[in-house]
Amino acid sequence: MSPTIFVVAATGTLGKALALDLRKIGWNVHATVRNPTSPAAKELANAGVKLFPGDWDNEKALRDGMIGCDGLFLNLMPSFTDWKADVRQGKTIIDIARASGIKQLVHSTGIIDMVDDFEPGSLVAVLLNNKKLVEDAARAADFDAYTILRPAAFMANWLGAKLVMCPGLVENGIFETAYKPDTVLPLVDEHDVAAFSIAAFKDPTRFDGQEIAVASEARTVEEILQLLSQASGRQLKAQYLPDEEISEKAKENIFLPGQLASRKMFRFFDIDDMAKWGIPLHTFPEFLERERASVEQTYNQRQ
Ligand SMILES: NC(=O)c1ccc[n+]([C@@H]2O[C@H](COP(=O)([O-])OP(=O)(O)OC[C@H]3O[C@@H](n4cnc5c(N)ncnc54)[C@H](OP(=O)(O)O)[C@@H]3O)[C@@H](O)[C@H]2O)c1
Numbered sequence: 389m390s391p392t393i394f395v396v397a398a399t400g401t402l403g404k405a406l407a408l409d410l411r412k413i414g415w416n417v418h419a420t421v422r423n424p425t426s427p428a429a430k431e432l433a434n435a436g437v438k439l440f441p442g443d444w445d446n447e448k449a450l451r452d453g454m455i456g457c458d459g460l461f462l463n464l465m466p467s468f469t470d471w472k473a474d475v476r477q478g479k480t481i482i483d484i485a486r487a488s489g490i491k492q493l494v495h496s497t498g499i500i501d502m503v504d505d506f507e508p509g510s511l512v513a514v515l516l517n518n519k520k521l522v523e524d525a526a527r528a529a530d531f532d533a534y535t536i537l538r539p540a541a542f543m544a545n546w547l548g549a550k551l552v553m554c555p556g557l558v559e560n561g562i563f564e565t566a567y568k569p570d571t572v573l574p575l576v577d578e579h580d581v582a583a584f585s586i587a588a589f590k591d592p593t594r595f596d597g598q599e600i601a602v603a604s605e606a607r608t609v610e611e612i613l614q615l616l617s618q619a620s621g622r623q624l625k626a627q628y629l630p631d632e633e634i635s636e637k638a639k640e641n642i643f644l645p646g647q648l649a650s651r652k653m654f655r656f657f658d659i660d661d662m663a664k665w666g667i668p669l670h671t672f673p674e675f676l677e678r679e680r681a682s683v684e685q686t687y688n689q690r691q
Pocket of ligand 1: 397398399400401402403421422423426428442443444445463464465466497498499538539540541542545
């Protein structure tokens, strides 16, 4: 019998990649969804994912969904209106998983050590600290095996709705940013995080207790914009803000402090070390080629 994995946030970037990749290898996937009629939920259902309507505060939906599951992929999205939600929801999901007899956890989180790069009490600092609290709960839950994955910046951040984080880039081709031209960003393809998750579920002994910062490759901001320009056929450029203008501009663009902190994000990753896991990883050009319909939709149909 194929194993069954409960995937949290299966309609999101990371969760959907994993759910679909698990189905491709014939494993069973259970997931809760807030809206069973959304395009992402329908795609999951068509791929054979068993859906349980409900959100992360719906304990009955979570309990029903976890019946018969062997593994839990925990991947939360913070709430920007209720800063305590993800800790509460994460602990609830972990508790229900343990009570349901789920034996293995793969938890995708974030680069929590970046917290020191943000102003204490700021939104990002609170959200990163919340991720740390959920990680602590995951370790303490005493699953037979647990693995923590800390993904780099998603390649998918440069497509679709996630471009809200780069105001101006799609509208006028100019990305006003706190990055420097030579800022090196560790990037990750969501299917590579899925591949690490599947490897962990397949080999719990090897992955038990591992906490892995997962990056597919690294690119400078200039390289990223060049590759996006080539892929989209549009001339995309960055306008690099002088340091002294960033705090004033941040009053209008809430993503600038994150970019400022991410100038040093690369130090948390060891790209060369990734090869030791023996998991094939994707480059940014490969990602853009695979996602060319979305590149076209993002950069050429919204003008
Ligand atoms: N973007 C990055 O570069 C990056 C890097 C490292 C880590 N991360 C972390 O990765 C995580 C996942 O990000 P993502 O980009 O995959 O997410 P995403 O594409 O924005 O999707 C969010 C998912 O969470 C679900 N969701 C949100 N609130 C919910 C609630 N209260 N109850 C049930 N479902 C809820 C959404 O469901 P609906 O479909 O119903 O909306 C959706 O499935 C986040 O914690 C993020 O911080 C992101």
